[in-house]
Amino acid sequence: MKYLDEYRDPEAAQQFVQAINKIITRPWAIMEICGGQTHTIIKYGIDELLPDKLRLIHGPGCPVCVTSTAVIDKALEIASRPEVIFCSFGDMLRVPGSEHDLFSVKASGGDVRVVYSPLDAVKLARENPQREVVFFAIGFETTAPANAMAAHHAKHEGLKNFSLLVSHVMAPPAMDVILSAPRCQVQGFLAAGHVCTVMGTTEYDPLAERHKTPIVITGFEPLDMLQGIYMCIKQLEEGRYEVENQYVRSVRREGNPAAIKIIQDVFRVVDRTWRGLGEIPSSGLGLRDEYAEYDAENRFGSAADLDSQESPECISGQILQGFKKPHECSAFGVRCTPERPLGAPMVSAEGACSVYYRYRRLSASSK
Amino acid sequence: MCLGIPGKVVSIEGDDPLYKMGKIDFGGIIKEISVAYVPEVEIGQYVIVHAGFAISVIDEDEANQIFEYLKEMGEMADLAEAAETSQSANPS
Numbered sequence: 001m002k003y004l005d006e007y008r009d010p011e012a013a014q015q016f017v018q019a020i021n022k023i024i025t026r027p028w029a030i031m032e033i034c035g036g037q038t039h040t041i042i043k044y045g046i047d048e049l050l051p052d053k054l055r056l057i058h059g060p061g062c063p064v065c066v067t068s069t070a071v072i073d074k075a076l077e078i079a080s081r082p083e084v085i086f087c088s089f090g091d092m093l094r095v096p097g098s099e100h101d102l103f104s105v106k107a108s109g110g111d112v113r114v115v116y117s118p119l120d121a122v123k124l125a126r127e128n129p130q131r132e133v134v135f136f137a138i139g140f141e142t143t144a145p146a147n148a149m150a151a152h153h154a155k156h157e158g159l160k161n162f163s164l165l166v167s168h169v170m171a172p173p174a175m176d177v178i179l180s181a182p183r184c185q186v187q188g189f190l191a192a193g194h195v196c197t198v199m200g201t202t203e204y205d206p207l208a209e210r211h212k213t214p215i216v217i218t219g220f221e222p223l224d225m226l227q228g229i230y231m232c233i234k235q236l237e238e239g240r241y242e243v244e245n246q247y248v249r250s251v252r253r254e255g256n257p258a259a260i261k262i263i264q265d266v267f268r269v270v271d272r273t274w275r276g277l278g279e280i281p282s283s284g285l286g287l288r289d290e291y292a293e294y295d296a297e298n299r300f301g302s303a304a305d306l307d308s309q310e311s312p313e314c315i316s317g318q319i320l321q322g323f324k325k326p327h328e329c330s331a332f333g334v335r336c337t338p339e340r341p342l343g344a345p346m347v348s349a350e351g352a353c354s355v356y357y358r359y360r361r362l363s364a365s366s367k
Numbered sequence: 368m369c370l371g372i373p374g375k376v377v378s379i380e381g382d383d384p385l386y387k388m389g390k391i392d393f394g395g396i397i398k399e400i401s402v403a404y405v406p407e408v409e410i411g412q413y414v415i416v417h418a419g420f421a422i423s424v425i426d427e428d429e430a431n432q433i434f435e436y437l438k439e440m441g442e443m444a445d446l447a448e449a450a451e452t453s454q455s456a457n458p459s
Contacts, residue, residue, distance in 0.1 A: 001373065001393070001394040002373065002375070002413065003373035003413055003425055003430060004373060006434075007433070012433075012434070012437055015437055015440075015441065016437070019440050019444070022444065034369055035368065035369075036368070036369050036370055061369070062368065063368045063369075064368060089368070089418070091368060116418070116419055117401070117418050117419020117420070118418065118419070119401060119419055120419070138368075139368055139369075139418075140368070140369055142368070142369040142371070142417055142418075142422070143368065143369070143417065143418050145404055145420055145422060146401075146417065146418040146419060146420045147418075149385070149401065149403065149420065152385065153385075153386075156385075192369060193371075194369045194370075194371045194415070194417060194422065195369065197371070197415065197422050197423045198422055220370070220371070223433055224433070227433055227436060246433075248426065248429040248432050249425050249426050249429045249430040249432070250371070250415050250423045250425060250426075251423075252423075256404055256405075256422055256423060258403065258404045258405075258406060259404040259422060262385075262404075348368065350368060350369075
């Protein structure tokens with residue numbers, strides 16, 4: 001396919017690997033924030049091509065992984081109601097709440113449906129006026145325009161039976177937390193290409209400046225990742241800390257103005273609890289007051305009122321901050337597998353644990 | 368989750384800017400996608416699609432940047448090597 005295949009060319013990849021080998025003079029640690037990029041790195045074995053001096057740390061950019069247990073429990077409670085059609089992206093169905101997941105709600109008769117686009121959920125609300133249609137609006141900034149448009153359409157059409165359970169998160173506040181941690185090992189960042197396609201690049205300037213850390217906005221194909229890594233190492237070696245854009249075919253400095261406008265019309269910045277990381281101030285998006293009637297938590301009660309429990313064995317917080325690799329967890333591949341996950345990073349295709357399980361075939365015993 | 372797939376715009380329908388839909392061709396599979404966020408898009412252009420929405424129009428000129436970068440990197444390395452060889456050949 002055009003704009004995919006050419007960025008997977010093995011010869012060009014080798015050239016980048018050689019170039020990286022040539023410029024690197026000492027050990028560096030770079031974090032890719034986005035789970036989609038973690039997926040590319042492990043699937044294509046990019047980390048195994050790179051010099052030993054370079055360590056790639058996998059970041060928390062997987063919305064499925066960081067949606068809090070309380071919000072998952074709320075989703076399970078809402079989805080269990082007989083009047084509700086609960087719509088979600090497919091990845092969320094196996095994420096464990098305190099006791100079970102959306103799959104088991106579906107198995108017990110709950111009307112849980114996987115949708116490709118949030119507009120599909122709006123359509124279901126139009127077609128089923130006697131039912132309550134609830135959409136599980138999770139995601140980073142990349143997904144915010146889609147979810148905001150669903151709310152906008154519902155309000156525009158005066159739909160009374162549609163609401164959103166919102167757990168939106170934003171990348172820059174999480175990067176700030178990671179860089180501010182006393183144990184922080186991250187020396188350079190690959191920022192997420194599609195988040196920046198929507199939001200633009202200006203938010204990253206103060207981060208790079210304040211933490212004296214280079215940030216390279218990077219795409220998702222193997223060559224994108226290798227060029228992003230090369231650009232980041234070049235900055236580190238030269239002692240620079242700038243925001244650079246590798247993913248120029250999609251990311252403009254100002255982002256996508258039409259999308260930003262709808263996001264700002266529908267959402268406001270809120271504090272958000274991240275699974276495994278805890279509460280991060282001003283790190284999420286919630287519905288504005290004008291959209292309060294479309295907030296599922298106003299309709300069905302707040303997630304904050306639930307007493308939610310994490311699996312005590314899951315070390316997802318340490319995985320998501322890059323302190324540990326998935327196979328360093330004692331449950332990895334033994335008591336925690338994609339079929340029976342203890343924590344969310346084993347569920348999503350972009351969760352570090354699931355990616356390692358699928359492509360590395362490591363188990364806790366083989367480390 | 369933040370996956371974005373490139374596809375070619377085959378047709379655009381609808382007058383209301385926030386309800387505009389396009390047929391997008393993903394290597395032979397055609398899907399109806401909202402093009403509300405890419406008002407400038409024209410038929411035949413490529414867009415990046417996420418969760419049923421086109422979020423950007425691929426810049427065709429910039430799409431080759433990565434290969435030009437590689438080429439320049441190669442030339443720089445050749446130059447550096449040439450400079451090194453000429454230096455070692457000519458100690459003065």
